Amino acid sequence: MSYNPFQALDLKVPSEFHEDLTRFSRTQSVAGEKKNPLDNPFDRYVDLWMLGVCVGARAGRTVELKGPASRTFVTGVVLATDPDRIELLELLAVGHTGDPYIVAEPRRVIDLANGFAAAGVPSVVEMLKDGRGRPLWNLTEAVLDEFEREPEPLDTGAAPAKASKKK
Amino acid sequence: MLKLRRARFSNFRLLRDVELSFSADDKKRLTVIRAENESGKTTMLTALQWAFFGDEALDEAPGRPTRLYPIDWDATAQPTVPVSVEVEFDYTSETTLKDGSSVRSEETFLIRRSCTEHPNEDGAGARTNNNLMLYRLESKGDEPVANPKVELEDKFPLGLRELFFTDGDRAQTWIEVGTQGVKRARVQNAIRSLLGLDLIEKAQDHVKETLKSFNRELKSIGPNTEAGKLGDRLAEIEVELAEAEKAKGDATEALGRIEEQIQDYDNRIGEALRQGDRDELQRQVSSANDQLKSAERTEVQLQRQHSDLFKDTSLALGLLAPHVRRARDLLAGLKARGTIPQKFLPILEEAVDQGVCVCGTSLAKGTPTRKHVCDLIDEHKKVDAIVDRLTDLNVLASRLAASLDVEEAVGWPQRARDSFQLVSGAQETLRTAQERAKELERQLEGLPDTAVADLTKAKKAAEEQRKIQIRSEREAEIKIHTVERERTELTKRRDQLLRSEKKYARLRANLRAAEDIHGVLALTFAAIQQGKMREVSEEMNRLFLGMIVANTEQAQKAIIQKAEITDDYDIVVTGPQGRRLDPDRDLNGASRRAITLSFILALTNVSGVEAPNVIDTPLGMTSGLVRQAILRTAAENATQLVLFLTPAEIRDVEDLLDEYAGAVWTMSNTAHYPTMLANEPPAADLRVVLCQCGHREFCSVCERAGDELNDRLVRRPA
Numbered sequence: 071m072s073y074n075p076f077q078a079l080d081l082k083v084p085s086e087f088h089e090d091l092t093r094f095s096r097t098q099s100v101a102g103e104k105k106n107p108l109d110n111p112f113d114r115y116v117d118l119w120m121l122g123v124c125v126g127a128r129a130g131r132t133v134e135l136k137g138p139a140s141r142t143f144v145t146g147v148v149l150a151t152d153p154d155r156i157e158l159l160e161l162l163a164v165g166h167t168g169d170p171y172i173v174a175e176p177r178r179v180i181d182l183a184n185g186f187a188a189a190g191v192p193s194v195v196e197m198l199k200d201g202r203g204r205p206l207w208n209l210t211e212a213v214l215d216e217f218e219r220e221p222e223p224l225d226t227g228a229a230p231a232k233a234s235k236k237k
Numbered sequence: 238m239l240k241l242r243r244a245r246f247s248n249f250r251l252l253r254d255v256e257l258s259f260s261a262d263d264k265k266r267l268t269v270i271r272a273e274n275e276s277g278k279t280t281m282l283t284a285l286q287w288a289f290f291g292d293e294a295l296d297e298a299p300g301r302p303t304r305l306y307p308i309d310w311d312a313t314a315q316p317t318v319p320v321s322v323e324v325e326f327d328y329t330s331e332t333t334l335k336d337g338s339s340v341r342s343e344e345t346f347l348i349r350r351s352c353t354e355h356p357n358e359d360g361a362g363a364r365t366n367n368n369l370m371l372y373r374l375e376s377k378g379d380e381p382v383a384n385p386k387v388e389l390e391d392k393f394p395l396g397l398r399e400l401f402f403t404d405g406d407r408a409q410t411w412i413e414v415g416t417q418g419v420k421r422a423r424v425q426n427a428i429r430s431l432l433g434l435d436l437i438e439k440a441q442d443h444v445k446e447t448l449k450s451f452n453r454e455l456k457s458i459g460p461n462t463e464a465g466k467l468g469d470r471l472a473e474i475e476v477e478l479a480e481a482e483k484a485k486g487d488a489t490e491a492l493g494r495i496e497e498q499i500q501d502y503d504n505r506i507g508e509a510l511r512q513g514d515r516d517e518l519q520r521q522v523s524s525a526n527d528q529l530k531s532a533e534r535t536e537v538q539l540q541r542q543h544s545d546l547f548k549d550t551s552l553a554l555g556l557l558a559p560h561v562r563r564a565r566d567l568l569a570g571l572k573a574r575g576t577i578p579q580k581f582l583p584i585l586e587e588a589v590d591q592g593v594c595v596c597g598t599s600l601a602k603g604t605p606t607r608k609h610v611c612d613l614i615d616e617h618k619k620v621d622a623i624v625d626r627l628t629d630l631n632v633l634a635s636r637l638a639a640s641l642d643v644e645e646a647v648g649w650p651q652r653a654r655d656s657f658q659l660v661s662g663a664q665e666t667l668r669t670a671q672e673r674a675k676e677l678e679r680q681l682e683g684l685p686d687t688a689v690a691d692l693t694k695a696k697k698a699a700e701e702q703r704k705i706q707i708r709s710e711r712e713a714e715i716k717i718h719t720v721e722r723e724r725t726e727l728t729k730r731r732d733q734l735l736r737s738e739k740k741y742a743r744l745r746a747n748l749r750a751a752e753d754i755h756g757v758l759a760l761t762f763a764a765i766q767q768g769k770m771r772e773v774s775e776e777m778n779r780l781f782l783g784m785i786v787a788n789t790e791q792a793q794k795a796i797i798q799k800a801e802i803t804d805d806y807d808i809v810v811t812g813p814q815g816r817r818l819d820p821d822r823d824l825n826g827a828s829r830r831a832i833t834l835s836f837i838l839a840l841t842n843v844s845g846v847e848a849p850n851v852i853d854t855p856l857g858m859t860s861g862l863v864r865q866a867i868l869r870t871a872a873e874n875a876t877q878l879v880l881f882l883t884p885a886e887i888r889d890v891e892d893l894l895d896e897y898a899g900a901v902w903t904m905s906n907t908a909h910y911p912t913m914l915a916n917e918p919p920a921a922d923l924r925v926v927l928c929q930c931g932h933r934e935f936c937s938v939c940e941r942a943g944d945e946l947n948d949r950l951v952r953r954p955a
Binding site for chain 2: 105107111112117121127164165206207208211214216217
């Protein structure tokens with residue numbers, strides 16, 4: 071079995087954006103529903119979530135969601151289908167916290183990613199809706215603009231990398 | 238850009254069975270619907286709004302639904318009335334990247350809004366089965382759109398309703414009815430909606446709706462009442478499910494038959510065409526259809542490939558570049574300090590195997606030193622997995638960071654641009670293939686072989702039937718799914734009710750916080766709003782002066798010099814020496830109407846929102862040159878213009894209608910026979926009947942009894 075420290079953990083989005091997850095992904099929510107890449111650019115919910123994580127992290131924004139404000143849409147099992155994402159989530163956590171040993175605490179890594187997603191998913195939904203074109207083209211245009219913007223600088227003044235290794 | 242194509246009304250008040258098309262011609266953008274008073278103009282305006290916006294467009298008093306069904310409906314013969322409105326419209330959008338490549342989306346949609354009304358003695362009645370379906374019309378069949386309400390709201394927000402659907406008589410209320418505060422609010426709301434700044438209001442509405450729903454939920458926890466209601470509803474659900482399953486089965490069966498028919502027609506057409514010199518055309522048709530299908534497949538495939546870019550690792554890697562580089566540096570630091578990879582453990586294990594420590598001490602079995610070293614090994618093995626992972630990540634981070642330096646030049650953005658251009662090119666190929674296939678179809682239809690022509694016609698009819706059956710099948714599937722979901726939810730509801738009170742209190746606190754945030758955002762947006770308002774003000778002044786300057790008498794006296802919107806959202810008109818004019822006292826009816834229409838057109842022009850303007854009686858209270866100027870200005874500034882005009886309003890503007898109108902219809906009310914209509918109508922009940930008479934014509938349906946207007950019209954050939 072491939073390496074997946076997140077398989078028992080929940081992936082979450084803000085509750086009010088859960089409907090957008092179904093709207094913009096090709097996972098069927100209603101029997102007989104036909105979906106297409108133009109209006110439903112994401113293959114699965116997790117693809118939108120992952121882009122939300124990246125957009126939130128790049129902007130240096132994180133939101134803490136608790137209780138009914140957040141909604142679990144799947145568990146981390148889904149990440150096993152794309153091991154690159156597991157590695158990128160770990161590198162994101164290391165890069166953001168400055169603490170390499172955070173990889174020993176998968177829950178912290180996923181909490182951090184969920185926090186970025188909570189900030190980034192609303193932006194992604196706005197990218198999909200904002201524009202005169204179909205959602206796929208709106209998103210393309212907006213993500214290309216995102217690449218042209220300077221990312222928020224990382225806070226390297228925080229506590230330096232220190233071993234929080236459990237003995 | 239949104240453009241109306243066709244509408245059909247069924248049992249909507251006196252519009253019992255009316256279907257008409259709108260002019261979609263870019264050069265003749267005007268559609269005129271001519272009708273005397275009480276002949277369905279306002280009803281049709283309301284019905285169109287109902288199709289787009291639902292019951293909110295009916296302006297009903299809470300708890301008192303207005304009647305939609307025909308007033309003379311015979312409820313003893315048929316106790317329920319199926320009411321529906323269908324509107325077909327084009328929606329065009331274009332996305333252009335900074336490098337100039339663009340993709341254009343041209344779609345045609347069909348809205349079908351329906352309900353069932355239950356007439357009662359007082360003339361009102363309950364409304365049930367409210368249903369909204371939105372279909373995307375495609376060559377291979379109509380596809381129902383998921384979340385039709387959300388999709389419609391995206392394309393045509395409710396806030397724009399009064400701007401694009403305007404009642405000329407009510408339009409004057411913009412400047413002359415209500416307190417100053419009310420008037421300001423109207424102007425302010427219109428500007429906000431058109432400039433897309435109503436998102437914040439929507440958020441606020443969302444919060445309010447959530448509160449309402451919790452209130453309702455709380456109230457519904459009444460002892461002994463909820464269980465009964467749930468039982469009744471569950472019984473209804475079983476009946477609805479059985480009906481929907483039967484409808485689905487019927488549709489599937491019919492589809493099978495139709496498919497066989499179409500195949501049979503294809504065979505017979507192919508057989509007929511294989512004779513004589515039609516062989517070549519048959520081959521060309523076949524080849525063009527193959528090319529078209531191939532182009533369609535290619536476009537869909539490229540769209541899917543493009544969407545796959547959004548789950549590609551290179552996208553995440555590009556966006557997370559700063560984090561990956563920093564992680565690389567941190568992990569490299571661990572390696573430089575010798576923390577990774579693990580070196581200590583293999584040395585200790587080897588020493589235990591050999592029974593001698595690196596310092597020469599004996600590690601023979603049973604010695605305390607050997608036990609100490611073994612304990613040490615066990616302890617380190619616990620953290621070994623983490624060190625292994627960090628070692629792997631170090632290698633990975635180095636590789637990814639190195640690839641980033643290359644990737645930034647040719648990474649995700651370049652791949653996205655290349656893919657976008659491929660789709661753009663495929664669209665062009667598809668358009669060419671469509672034109673080629675259409676041309677050959679036209680040639681095929683023109684063949685003087687009646688057998689082929691008849692078969693082709695019969696095949697087309699069968700294909701239409703197939704679309705209808707596919708739609709029925711989909712509707713039934715959706716109904717089954719919806720009802721099954723409702724059944725599942727009802728069984729859970731009791732538990733939810735018990736928890737709801739606590740949940741309500743918590744959510745109310747959250748919602749209050751959201752409302753506070755909304756207030757702060759509203760202040761920020763007000764600043765943006767005012768800048769755009771100045772543009773609207775200047776455009777309104779230009780259009781308004783264009784409309785009233787045509788009145789030479791007024792131009793000479795120059796009573797009206799300027800119209801503007803103040804920072805307080807007042808629409809004011811000034812005369813000589815900047816003196817403010819009172820719209821109620823100093824402006825005549827025509828000027829009041831002109832200023833309202835100018836405001837509406839200015840807003841739509843500045844916002845860049847391209848949608849039809851549908852206006853009822855825009856020229857009432859106007860005459861002569863002002864009337865002509867208003868019509869000309871509206872026709873030249875609207876994307877698509879639909880005007881409901883009385884015959885009296887048409888006087889003096891016939892020549893302009895010749896120039897601008899791409900479609901003209903006439904509506905008559907059967908109730909007007911014999912007092913106002915000359916001939917007995919084709920139907921005995923009260924209804925609006927439609928004929929294709931233009932603004933200079935009359936026919937047996939619309940001929941007026943003893944009306945002098947007839948003298949200016951000519952009889953339309955039957």
